[in-house]
Amino acid sequence: MxxxxxxxxxxxxxxxxxxxxxxxxxxxxxxxxxxxxxxxxxxxxxxxxxxxxxxxxxxxxxxxxxxxxxxxxxLIEGKGPRVAAIVTHGFEDTIHISRSKGYGEGLDPIKQGDMADAERPEPIVPRNMVRSIKERIDTIGEVLVPLQKEDVREQVRELISNGAEAIVVALVNATENPEHEQLVLETILEEYPAHELGSIPVILSSQVSGRKGEYVRAKTAIIDAFLHAIMxxxxxxxxxxxxxxxxxxxxxxxxxxxxxxxxxxxxxxxxIHSGPIAGVGGAQHLSESTGIGDVVTMDMGGTSFDIGLVPEGGVKHYDFHPVIGRWLVCVPMIHLNTLGAGGGSIASFDRIHKAVKIGPESAGSDPGPACYDRGGLYPTVTDADLLLGYLDPENYANGFIKLNPKRSRFVIEEQLCDELDLDVIEVAKIIKRSVDEQMAIGIEMELRSNGGVVEDFTMVAYGGNGPLHACGIANQAGISKILFPPFASVFSALGAGNMKPLHIHERSAYVVLYEPLSRTLFDEYDRFNGYVEELEKKGREDLVRQGYDVEKVEHGLELDMRYGNQRVTTSVALDINRIENVGDVLHVIRTFSDIYADRYGKGIEAPEAGVRVQTIRVASYIDGEVVRFDELEYAGERTEPTPVTHRKAHFVGEDKAVETPVYDATALSEKYVVHGPAIITTESTTYLIERNWRIEPTPQGAVWLLKDNATQGSAKKS
CATH class of the missing domain: 3.30.420.40 (ATPase, nucleotide binding domain)
Structure with a gap:
């Protein structure tokens, strides 16, 4: 490879x-x-x-x-082209009404509840850039009002005259019959050939999403159009x-x-979020191949902190209506909770609460934290870590970046010390404790909202700043086992290398597997299998078009299911791709019940309310060679290595500086154990081992960070 x-x-x-x-x-x-x-x-x-x-x-x-x-x-910066939209006549305000909940999407629960001060985000498509055409397709795909090309030409000319740089076509029920959306595209290309219209993209909502829901489908296509030219x-x-x-x-x-x-x-x-999601994919492969049990991933880089969940067995959590920025969309995306807290996150003084606030603003890489000595004017988490003695100014990022502690001290003293009436070291401790607490709260909320028990999870930590803050985060969250996987500082890049060629296609489908009133089971097997075959065909065509052998294409079937009229749906990955008889129907219902019980609690399944399918989804993929992970446990004898030096470091909860042993990368051999407090500096990252923690490396390059009497392996086993 x-x-x-x-x-x-x-x-x-x-x-x-x-x-x-x-x-x-x-x-x-x-x-x-x-x-x-x-x-x-x-x-x-x-x-x-x-x-x-x-x-x-x-x-x-x-x-x-x-x-x-x-x-x-x-998307965060709001820098993009002027996007226009063409919709069905009578639906001109759907995008801006946004199901009446648009003010709260993308906000935390406290701000969502503050309806008096609620403000909707600035729309990507202004109201004067929306045009409607007279056409109508019903819910089963029948044409009720034919589309007139002259009507389309008139509306498109107006949009182009108004400065449209991208056009979205989002017509009612286009998922059931995309004929009219395709006619609009055909008409635009007739009126404005590619050589004349230039690089202005035309995005059809039916090609971006196969699910019903005019608003969310239109918004999905709008964001895709907004990002098209940039990407x-x-x-x-x-x-x-x-x-x-x-x-x-x-x-x-x-x-x-x-x-x-x-x-x-x-x-x-x-x-969107493809980098952090590659890390979750790497953790999934790690969980599948080593049996480490339930995993919560922690990716702390320079700009953000990303949390992902991989339950035992490696099955990923998906969001099928994720919120991206402040907008609800309908694309299947691996679930990720992103916090604006990384090494470059700026620490500022919150005058209302008289406390230190971390992020979401970041110094990024240009100019970067103040200690980079490249013109950064604001204190960051990295500046605090440097002053607390955790980082080596001469050997940060393998010596490519020389850190200047004087700059860190200056910006923290100038912007925070006077406001808090504390010395610079105490303020740096507050920054460290605040960012660790913020990330721990995010992990706890993520686990509990998905039915997880914190004590059952192993934290897989990676990213350049993961090993530096893992102890502090785990202390706050109540986690006792941390695993730094092989190549932890670039683990998301490693995860990208293990990805499969894959396309997901889905469609809304109302399928009742069990009808409680008549007590009957679903028997329209041909209709269901026809939906699946249609989606498999799309995925197969995608992969063959890219040069892959059609014989190597595999498919996986997933259903979004619910009991009766419950609003919450559960995604169910099946081990069959067709329903041929009553036994298959019962197998699907049983699989759904098992997943539901595992997530929400045994005994609360409710098949008597009916079992329904909302969405059919097919993942088409090609298996390939991957980086292998070996067993992550080592039971051999260990000794304490000899530190290369000592330096004073300051720890949260300890009043005085601690004379701390410092080790180099040779300490990460399986023959050693390192007890905290200690620091291990490698070419790509720094491991901070706090008091009552120890590091136990493995032969494969992974490193366990364990608290007190915790042992290597699955958290459930200890």
């Missing part, structure tokens, strides 16, 4: 380089003005260690895979850079569905 996988984050560009049996991790600062430069720097660092040139590697490598947060950042230009820039260096294969892009595809088969919306 020869593979390059890259995670382009807000602060660092991470690279995982697999060359046969040689695995190398590499980092560089993200170059936002030209992402290719950061990629080249990270790849050059890896090639240098492998004794190869970039040109040699790119000529021989099997694939190059990208995960990026570029789309996420663009198109960025991916073209990266692709062009690869071609210049001799790489001739298609570039692959990681999707937030947990798979990947060529860039020409990628919607812009599918790239």
């Amino acid at each position: 020869k593979r390059i996988s890259v995670d382009i984050g807000g602060t660092f560009t991470d690279c995982f380089f697999a060359w046969d049996d040689l695995y190398i991790e590499s980092k560089s600062l993200t170059t936002h003005h030209n992402l290719a430069l950061g990629f080249n720097n990270a790849l050059d660092n890896a090639c240098k260690r492998a004794g190869l040139t970039r040109e040699q590697v790119l000529k021989e490598v099997d694939s190059v895979r990208y995960a990026t947060t570029l789309g996420t950042n663009a 198109f230009n960025a991916l073209n820039q990266l692709s062009g850079n690869l071609r210049t260096s001799g790489y001739e294969k298609p570039m692959l892009v990681v999707h937030n569905s947990g798979g990947m595809a060529q860039s020409n088969s990628t919607d812009a919306l599918q790239t």
Whole structure:
């Protein structure tokens, strides 16, 4: 296997380089003005260690895979084209009414309850950029009012005259019959041929989402159109850079569905959160191959802190109506809870609560934290970590970045010490405790809201700042086992390298598997199987178009199910792809009941209320070679290594500085155990071991961080 996988984050560009049996991790600062430069720097660092040139590697490598947060950042910043929308006559205000709940989407529960001060987000499509056309298709796909092309031409001309740079077509019931949306596209191309209209994209809602719901489907297409040009230009820039260096294969892009595809088969919306989701995918593979039980993932980079869940057995949690920014969309996306708390998160004084506030603003990579000495003017979490003695100013990021503690001290004293009437070390402790507490609360809420018991979970921590804050977060959350996987500082990039070529297609379908009034079971097998075959065909065509062998395409069937009229649906992954008889119907109902009971509690299943299917979903994929994870437990004898030096460090909850042993990467050998307080500095990250914790490395490069009497392995077993 020869593979390059890259995670382009807000602060660092991470690279995982697999060359046969040689695995190398590499980092560089993200170059936002030209992402290719950061990629080249990270790849050059890896090639240098492998004794190869970039040109040699790119000529021989099997694939190059990208995960990026570029789309996420663009949406947050609100920088994008002027988007217009064409809708069915009479539905001109649907987008802006937003199901009456638009004011609260994307906000925390406290702000959602503050209806008196509620403000809707600035719409991506202004009301004067919405036009309607006279047409109508009913709920079963029959044409009630035919579409007139002249009507379309008139509305499109007005939108173009008003400065439209992208057009979304979202017509009623287009999921049941996309004929009218396709006619609109055909008419636009007749009126404005590609060479005349230029790069203005036309996005059809029926192609972006197969689920019913006019508002959420339209909003999904709108966000896709908003991000289209940004992602198109960025991916073209990266692709062009690869071609210049001799790489001739298609570039692959990681999707937030947990798979990947060529860039020409990628919607812009599918790239949102793709970097952190690649890390969850890596954790899923780790859980499946090593049996470590229930996992909560913690990815702390320079800009954000991302939490994911992987229950025992490796089944991922999906959001099928995720909120992206302040907008509800309907794309299947691996569930992720993102907090604005990373190493570069800015610490500011909250005058209302007279306390330190962490994030969501970040110093990013340019200029970066004040200690980077590149013009940063605000105190960050990294500045606090440096002053507390955790970081080595001369060996941060393998010596590529020299840290200046004087700058950290200056910005913290200037902006926080006077306000809090405390010395700089006490303020740095407050910053450390605040960010750890913020992230611990996020983990606890995530686990409890999904029916998890905190004590049953192993925290898998990765990202450049994960090993530095894991102890503090676990102390606050009540977690006693932390696993740093192999190549923890670039684990999301590693996860991107393990992704499968995958496409997910879905459609709304009202299927009653058990009708309680008549006490009958579903028997329209041909109708159900027809839906599945239609979705499988779409997935198969996607993969074959990208050059994959049709014989290697596999399919997995999932259903969104509920009891009776419950509002909450549960996603059920099945081990069959067709329903052929009563036995198959009962098997589906039984599988649903088992998953429901496991998530919400045994005995509360309610089949007597009826069992219904809301959505049918097919994942089409190609299996391939992956980086293997071996057993993560080691029972051999261990001794204490000899520290390379000592330095004074300050810990939350301790009044005085502690003379702390400092170790280098050689301490991460399976023959050693390191008890806290201690610091281990490696090329790519820093491990902070607090009091009452210990580190136990494994032969495969993973590292266990255990509290008191906790032991390696699944949290449920100890």
